[in-house]
Amino acid sequence: MSSVTPAQPPKPERPRVPHVLAAVALSLLLGLQPVTTDVYLPALPMLTRALGASMSAAQLTMSALLLSFGLHRWSGARWPTAWAAGPCCCGAC
Numbered sequence: 001m002s003s004v005t006p007a008q009p010p011k012p013e014r015p016r017v018p019h020v021l022a023a024v025a026l027s028l029l030l031g032l033q034p035v036t037t038d039v040y041l042p043a044l045p046m047l048t049r050a051l052g053a054s055m056s057a058a059q060l061t062m063s064a065l066l067l068s069f070g071l072h073r074w075s076g077a078r079w080p081t082a083w084a085a086g087p088c089c090c091g092a093c
Helices: 019-051 055-076 079-085 087-092
Strands: none
Touching: 019 055
8 A cells, every 4th residue: 555645735924014004004003192092082971971980090001001002012013024934933022
């Protein structure tokens, strides 16, 4: 009996994001945080009245918003570099 292994289908290539599209997407994401802050700050008094919460509790939500944006930028800054370099460097990022 001969052992014949079935042919492996070729691995599909990762779709490449055009540089212009990536630049536009990053610009929009970087501009989102200041807009969010500018919209959120004037709404804090209405938030406290509507939810019956204290001002310090509402300000903690603003701190959570800024912290989440900061963590996202900190962790997200490493991923595009790893994707651009290919799979060999994904573990090193």
